[in-house]
Amino acid sequence: MPSPITTRYAPSPTGRMHLGNARTALFNYLLAKAQGGRFVLRVEDTDLERGSEAFLESQLADLRWLGLDWEAGPGKEDERGPYRQSARGGLYEDHYRRLVGTGSTYPCYCSATELEVSRRTQLAAGQPPRYAGTCRELNAIERARHEAAGRRPTLRFRVPPGRRVAFDDLVRGPQEVSTEEIGDFVVRRADGVPVFFFCNALDDALMGVTHVLRGEDHLTNTPRQLLLLEALGLAPPAYGHLPMLLGADGAPLSKRRGSASVGDLRAAGYLPAAVTNYLLRLGHAGAPDDWVDPAAQSGAFRLDRVGRAPAHFDEVQLQHWQREAVKRLDPAALEAWLAPALPDSLGARERGLLGATVSHNVVFPCDALPWVEVLFGELPPLPDDLAQVVERAGPGFFRAALAALEATGPDLAALAREVRQRTGRKGAELFMPLRIALTGRGDGPELGPLLGALPPSTLRHRLAVHAGGRD
Numbered sequence: 001m002p003s004p005i006t007t008r009y010a011p012s013p014t015g016r017m018h019l020g021n022a023r024t025a026l027f028n029y030l031l032a033k034a035q036g037g038r039f040v041l042r043v044e045d046t047d048l049e050r051g052s053e054a055f056l057e058s059q060l061a062d063l064r065w066l067g068l069d070w071e072a073g074p075g076k077e078d079e080r081g082p083y084r085q086s087a088r089g090g091l092y093e094d095h096y097r098r099l100v101g102t103g104s105t106y107p108c109y110c111s112a113t114e115l116e117v118s119r120r121t122q123l124a125a126g127q128p129p130r131y132a133g134t135c136r137e138l139n140a141i142e143r144a145r146h147e148a149a150g151r152r153p154t155l156r157f158r159v160p161p162g163r164r165v166a167f168d169d170l171v172r173g174p175q176e177v178s179t180e181e182i183g184d185f186v187v188r189r190a191d192g193v194p195v196f197f198f199c200n201a202l203d204d205a206l207m208g209v210t211h212v213l214r215g216e217d218h219l220t221n222t223p224r225q226l227l228l229l230e231a232l233g234l235a236p237p238a239y240g241h242l243p244m245l246l247g248a249d250g251a252p253l254s255k256r257r258g259s260a261s262v263g264d265l266r267a268a269g270y271l272p273a274a275v276t277n278y279l280l281r282l283g284h285a286g287a288p289d290d291w292v293d294p295a296a297q298s299g300a301f302r303l304d305r306v307g308r309a310p311a312h313f314d315e316v317q318l319q320h321w322q323r324e325a326v327k328r329l330d331p332a333a334l335e336a337w338l339a340p341a342l343p344d345s346l347g348a349r350e351r352g353l354l355g356a357t358v359s360h361n362v363v364f365p366c367d368a369l370p371w372v373e374v375l376f377g378e379l380p381p382l383p384d385d386l387a388q389v390v391e392r393a394g395p396g397f398f399r400a401a402l403a404a405l406e407a408t409g410p411d412l413a414a415l416a417r418e419v420r421q422r423t424g425r426k427g428a429e430l431f432m433p434l435r436i437a438l439t440g441r442g443d444g445p446e447l448g449p450l451l452g453a454l455p456p457s458t459l460r461h462r463l464a465v466h467a468g469g470r471d
Contacts, residue, residue: 005037005210009063009070010200012044013056016261019313020215020245020253021059022066023279027213027242027306029068030280033298037210041073042203043084046193062262066272067294072207080207085199092194095202095232096155096187104231105187107153108135109146130183131156155188157197157228165223170211170240171306177223185224201225205234216241217252240303243283244310253313269364270318271337274325278318283311291324322363334359341365343372350376357453361445371444375453379440379462386436390466393433397423398467401434405459412448437466 007028011021032039041063043056060074070076073083082088099105108131110118119129136158138146146153159179166176187198200221204212219241229236244252265275273294280287286302329337334355342351342365358371373379382390397419404418419434420426435447438459444450451459 007032007211008040008209010042010044011059014050017059017062018253026279030298030301038071041070045086105155108156109151109153152190154186154190156184157187197224204237209237212237213240246310246312271325274322277321338365374439402463410451
């Protein structure tokens with residue numbers, strides 16, 4: 001029986017997690033969970049100049065908030081760890097020595113200026129830029145001369161000539177590249193720091209990763225990494241390259257370009273289940289049209305329904321799923337979600353009453369704040385357009401409404417029947433003046449629950465304000 005699959009998400013702590021990162025993490029998580037596999041988190045923190053612990057902690061917090069917990073990774077170390085690349089230097093050095101020992105690499109003494117001149121020369125000749133092989137066949141004397149001149153070499157991988165590297169992409173299907181198009185590439189910088197191609201591929205193999213879903217911007221890395229793992233005698237994972245997630249401007253979402261982060265969404269009041277329901281459908285056609293509970297999302301994820309075309313971020317769609325998520329909050333969760341936006345003076349009863357009244361009419365916690373005054377305070381003066389509706393109804397209408405309220409109490413159906421009998425009004429001509437007088441607004445929650453939430457004395461007072469004067 002084959003062992004369960006292992007997927008991974010490998011963030012770099014050089015910025016905050018944007019939605020494109022979150023979708024990649026979600027798809028890897030769902031792919032593993034759909035098949036009873038493992039989801040691994042690896043921190044690729046070799047970029048010491050741009051990386052920070054603050055960025056790392058924010059990304060870990062975002063993953064936990066989204067419900068994407070990991071079986072192995074930071075805080076859950078096992079025998080395949082450590083799960084931070086900055087702590088795996090000894091492993092990398094061991095495998096560099098293996099590559100050097102098999103003749104798969106060579107030192108390259110070319111300076112940045114020399115490489116740039118070579119690149120421009122190739123471009124001017126209409127050739128794709130790749131390393132020209134200047135240092136590929138240096139002898140010991142030539143290498144010693146460079147060393148004596150103080151040149152510190154990079155380590156380049158010796159790409160075998162005349163081969164074709166083929167692999168079956170999990171998303172894009174069969175792929176094939178000639179090694180003549182690749183060129184020898186650097187696997188260790190002159191300062192000794194491992195480059196992405198090397199440590200990313202090596203860690204996948206050593207950590208038992210079997211399936212990797214990542215952005216299509218990594219597609220050109222895959223042939224290099226397959227060659228590296230072959231030279232090391234290690235089994236590669238199956239790679240799948242996801243279409244890019246584009247912003248409203250048509251450019252890929254990027255933490256470097258200031259795209260909205262997951263942390264921004266959380267601070268705005270988005271719910272994690274809303275975000276995952278939205279991401280589940282970005283570039284993936286396997287999910288049903290209706291809400292999918294987070295616990296059931298792995299069952300709705302189908303790798304063969306991941307598309308190849310770029311997906312576009314749509315805030316309207318995200319807010320649709322936010323509304324669906326808010327509707328599904330239980331009373332305690334709803335109260336906790338609303339709490340940061342509400343005045344401290346509100347007691348537990350008022351908070352519960354507010355939540356029960358407005359839960360179907362708010363998208364973010366701040367949307368509930370105006371309803372605090374509606375339910376528990378004094379209404380401000382009506383804006384002109386609403387005041388005109390009240391004036392057209394006339395004081396007689398509100399006197400009839402007051403009398404009807406005394407007869408029926410705050411039962412909307414009974415109250416409406418009584419007002420209709422007394423005034424002849426019906427439909428919007430009946431309900432809109434009532435709504436405006438009682439709430440100061442022309443829209444909002446259903447009027448029936450509002451009547452039940454407002455104290456009888458408040459109902460009488462607000463109707464009486466408009467019942468004075470002459471018809």
